[in-house]
Amino acid sequence: KNQVEQSPQSLIILEGKNCTLQCNYTVSPFSNLRWYKQDTGRGPVSLTIMTFSENTKSNGRYTATLDADTKQSSLHITASQLSDSASYICVVSSFQVMGYNKLIFGAGTRLAVHP
Amino acid sequence: DAMVIQNPRYQVTQFGKPVTLSCSQTLNHNVMYWYQQKSSQAPKLLFHYYDKDFNNEADTPDNFQSRRPNTSFCFLDIRSPGLGDAAMYLCATSSIPRLALDNEQFFGPGTRLTVL
Numbered sequence: 001k002n003q004v005e006q007s008p009q010s011l012i013i014l015e016g017k018n019c020t021l022q023c024n025y026t027v028s029p030f031s032n033l034r035w036y037k038q039d040t041g042r043g044p045v046s047l048t049i050m051t052f053s054e055n056t057k058s059n060g061r062y063t064a065t066l067d068a069d070t071k072q073s074s075l076h077i078t079a080s081q082l083s084d085s086a087s088y089i090c091v092v093s094s095f096q097v098m099g100y101n102k103l104i105f106g107a108g109t110r111l112a113v114h115p
Numbered sequence: 116d117a118m119v120i121q122n123p124r125y126q127v128t129q130f131g132k133p134v135t136l137s138c139s140q141t142l143n144h145n146v147m148y149w150y151q152q153k154s155s156q157a158p159k160l161l162f163h164y165y166d167k168d169f170n171n172e173a174d175t176p177d178n179f180q181s182r183r184p185n186t187s188f189c190f191l192d193i194r195s196p197g198l199g200d201a202a203m204y205l206c207a208t209s210s211i212p213r214l215a216l217d218n219e220q221f222f223g224p225g226t227r228l229t230v231l
Contacts, residue, residue: 004157034219043119043205043222044158089157101209103220105157 002027004092004106012112017080021109023073023090031093031101035064035075038087038108047075047088080113087111118142119223121206127229128196136191136226138206147189148220149181150205158205164189193228201230 004025013019025033032051036044048057048064050073056065061078077084090106119140128134138147145166150158162171164183178200180192193200204227207220 041203041225041227043207043224045222046219049219103160105159107155107157110155 002092002094002104004090004104006088006090006106006109008109009107010110010112012114013080015080015082015113015115018076018078019080019111021075021077021088021090021111023075023106025071025073025090025092025104025106027071027092027094027104029095030068031095033064033066033073034091034093035062035073036089036091038089040086044089044091077111080111082113082115085111085113119206119208119221121204121223121226123226124224125227125229127231128193129231130198131195134193134196134228136193136204136206136228138189138191138223139187140189140206140208140221140223141187142208142210142221143186144208144210144221145186146209147183148207148209149179149189149191150207151200152203152205152225154202161191196228196230198230201228203227 007022034049035047037047038044047062048059050057050066052068063076066073087108087110089108092104093101096102122137148163149161152158161175178194182190203225205225206223209220
């Protein structure tokens with residue numbers, strides 16, 4: 001069964017601190033892995049995308065890693081800001097025969113950054 | 116700006132009263148999706164359209180229907196909403212991927228449905 005598991009479920013950190021979110025997946029066939037940021041009451045927005053051959057990808061203060069052998073990914077946030085408070089969702093894409101990609105969503109990590 | 120638009124942003128309906136949620140896109144994408152997202156849970160795919168072809172997920176209740184009259188618009192109809200259908204409904208679009216990377220789904224802001 002295709003699954004994406006994230007940890008921790010929620011996290012509170014102080015402004016300026018770093019944090020790392022984890023994602024483990026069992027998805028086949030694997031196409032790519034994205035991290036999405038979802039602000040409260042809004043739709044998810046893509047932060048990073050990695051295929052199986054990529055180990056790391058950065059987007060500003062966000063750095064994602066991927067270990068395709070162990071099927072693990074992480075999202076590291078550096079020097080957190082209050083605006084980083086959101087849910088971070090790990091989404092693994094599985095290429096379908098019809099030519100589109102089915103997304104398997106993790107439940108997300110809810111991050112709260114406090115001043 | 117090209118985008119995915121959902122209307123209304125907030126919808127209140129009564130138990131059993133049919134409701135329609137709307138999604139439009141200016142991205143000219145072939146594929147449109149409807150997701151249901153309950154509090155603190157991952158979005159759950161209900162169905163999607165690949166051009167005009169409708170694809171229903173196996174566990175989507177019959178109470179949920181969809182229409183796509185043209186490329187730009189897609190509607191989610193809930194025929195008899197129950198209390199358990201209260202959720203955020205997300206519309207997303209994507210183009211047909213030529214490469215593994217060309218599959219990003221662009222999400223609308225969502226419609227939060229309340230059932231009284």
